[in-house]
Amino acid sequence: MGRTLRTALVLTLAGTLVATALVANAGAGHARVVARYRIGLVLPDLSNLYIAGIRDGAVAQGKKSGADILVKGTNDAAGQTNAMLAYVGAKVDAIIVDAIDGNAIVPAVKAANKANIPVIAVQSNVNGGQTATFIAGREDHAGVAMGSDAVNWCKNINPCKIGIVEGIRADQSGAEENKAFRATVGKHSNIKIVGAAETQYDPAKALNVATNLLTANPDLNYIYAWWDPGGAAAVKAIQAKGKLGKIGVASQNGDCIELGLVIKGSASVTAAFFPSIIGGGGVTNAVAAINGKKLPKYIEAPVLGVSTQLANDWLAGKSQPPAALKADIMKRLQEAKSGHCPTK
Secondary structure, eight states: OOSSOOSOEEOOTTGGGHHHHHTTTHHHHHTTSSSOEEEEEEESOTTSHHHHHHHHHHHHHHHHHTEEEEEEEOSOHHHHHHHHHHHHHTTOSEEEEOOSSTTTTHHHHHHHHHTTOOEEEESSOOSSSOOSEEEEEOHHHHHHHHHHHHHHHTTTOSSEEEEEEOOOTTOHHHHHHHHHHHHHHTTOTTEEEEEEEOOTTOHHHHHHHHHHHHHHOTTOOEEEESSHHHHHHHHHHHHHTTOTTTSEEEEEEOOHHHHHHHHHTSSOEEEEEOHHHHHHHHHHHHHHHHTTOOOOSEEEEOEEEEEHHHHHHHHHTSSOOOGGGHHHHHHHHHHHHHTOOOOO
């Protein structure tokens, strides 16, 4: 007891209706399967398995909707802006963007608006211009899931020291997650955040930050990383200090590598998002926007807290994940347990 989440956290207001909402306009895409659409997709670095999942979901839905998906992935804000402007210049039919910097991307969004090209924001919203809709899991729910795990881990420790491996502070999605995590642990007087540093979502920098946190705080109890590769880097730093399994680690995405660490108990929890649903929903709704359909301002995608306890219970058949998410999360867990994780 004590250091695992005991119940499945399906952190979405829409519950099992989310998948339906994301594909509600699928008919618009099927109406013109023969006529090809061109949709530009601007993402962060595709070496991140989660981001690759958004791409894969978009490409798969593109085949069903008669759309060619043009993909650019980079963690450089200027690179994302240039990619989006290039898509505007190429007169694509729509653009889907997961902005690494919601402010820096605004001029490109406005350029798309001027060219009457619908813009669909996914995962991270943009801070200016007009978007047809925004599709994402609730980052605050993910932050609460990870913060709750930290509170549970710290229950009998006073003081319980937590270090934070940040991504990019200008990233709206990471900032919301971080705010919710801090608010959750901040309610408990025994918990103290002893350090935090930005990494630009670079795993090598994350390893350095985690190592520095552990060196400066030999009695560190818990590390929260904004994203799974940062969580994996934290585990590596903990292992180098000979403290594997003795320090809790939380991160977000639910990628195969991090799930493998959670299964082993090297990490304590990952807040799993469902990138293929987000990517597929982006394309479905882009096609709907191309055809003049008015979309809701926000479409919520599911988030699922996966702890060591839950992961192993699900794999052993002792309990079941939520039905709407079962096929996806079980596939990831089985790949993680086997060690056969996708590489890109």
